[in-house]
Amino acid sequence: MSRKPFIRPVQTTSWWLNQGRYIRYMIREATCILIGAYSAVLIVGLIRLGEGKIAYEAYLAAVQSPMGMMFHIVALAFALYHTTSWFNVTPKAMPLTFADKRVPGGLIIGAHYAGWIVISGIALFLVGA
């Protein structure tokens, strides 16, 4: 008997549309684009600040325009998705043991959220909110 294995064609571009988990993964990976764009806007702000008051006020006006606001809302949504999706997988990458027992995954994830809140609080305090 001769063998003739059949190799199924691979959907090289649309494979990720086949399953919910692949779509969620692609969104998680895509969030970095918005985070990169937000960082670029922030760096431009720093450059404008260095150029003087007029340049910085023009930058602030641009950021507060409807387009600027829209961009920040979308960037915030993507940053939240990015953060939560990565926080939720931390127990896999960083399993901890304490007194010979595995620390429950929920505790590791919770510690990340607690750290996030504390650091956000410090940042808000520093900017005088």
Added chain:
Amino acid sequence: MTAASEIKPDEIKTRIIEIEILRYNPETDDEPAFQTYQVPCREDWVVLDAVNYIKDELDRTLSYRWSCHMAVCGSCGMMVNGEPTLSCHSFLRDHPDKLRIEPLANFPIERDLVVVMDDFIDKLKSVKPYIVPREKRSVDDGTHKQMPAELARFKQYTLCINCTLCYAACPQYMLNESFVGPAALALAHRYNLDTRDVGASAREDVVASNPGVWECSFVGACSDVCPHDVDPASAIQQAKIAGVLDYFKSFLMPKGEAKK
């Protein structure tokens, strides 16, 4: 107490399920095609029972692998409605009245639901999935000693049954055949974590390489479909961290203190 013999088979509810199976006969077919069967299924059946019914009662030409019927042997993996599934480990009552069964994705089809697993076996061999001892020991030397806490570090990774559902779920393996893949990397990690083993540096070339852990982008699908909660994705991420630490330690301690 009710004896099992007092329950007649027809007292258990049955429902007709339409099952489409991807058939492929290498001797006559150029490509696979679906064939549909109407299967009267009992409420307590798993998917494998329905496939066995087809083989026994409807179409004895159907080929598929199975052995233990209790999620131990790892032979009966199939795509059930697009999801890599151990067919003995999946109740029909949890599925709709229409099932589409295909051979495990990402593997060549040998015949019907039987896939060619050679690539996985080669990759499994390449990570030396056995204890590499510090020195040769004889039976007279007695047993290796290991503390419960040392065992707990890798216990979950020993539960792998080589069913390859994780390979069928992994888009990285689908797109790049050279990827060593979830189960083999999880087993490499299992032996690297074992206190009796000193094979980490012998596995390093395969594990800490681009087709090794660095091909993984942490989709996490392997861990979702694993029937024994081995969680290969966690093993791969931990191996990445260990690989990076070893890399930097080799600068700090060039005389090889970092490696076992």
